[in-house]
Amino acid sequence: MQTIAAKDITAPTYVHFQVVRQGMLRVMTEILTSEGFEVRDSTNDFAAFTIEVLGPPERTSSWTTFSLANDPMH
Template sequence: MRVDKLADCHAPVRIEWHTSHVLMDAAMAAGVGTPTFDHYMMVLEGMLRVMKEILSSEGFETRDSTNDFAPFTIEVLGRQDGTTAWTTAGYISSLSFPGAPH
């Protein structure tokens, strides 16, 4: 996750995810249009889609990157109004830990 200093041009927060270097190296060596490269892209695009779904479930507004220099990243635009009643942050704050200050 990175804070984008050019927030006027793009979203203030950018999230990126990388496959294993083994898969990435194999895909780059095989080249575009090969089954290995197609698999690499399916994994990359699939993970970005799932991360957007998880962030949306937590009440964040996201989109695919609009930054040509940061393809295959997610831009987090902020919190949505009327977020879901249950969020990880809400759940964690409700937990009681033995010995923790109250």
């Protein structure tokens, strides 16, 4: 943890963090776009390493029709 505090971006811990972060952002983007959402990398400097959802799907999807009333777990 000291290497990250010292801003050593070559430290194995930091390199691993970057790989995981990039992978998670890619997967979230793929899931959302596959369901019809419009997404992009954040353009907000204060929200770096995030994605922005610009719009809902134009079609009905499992994400937009889900209701807790129909969820057997609730």
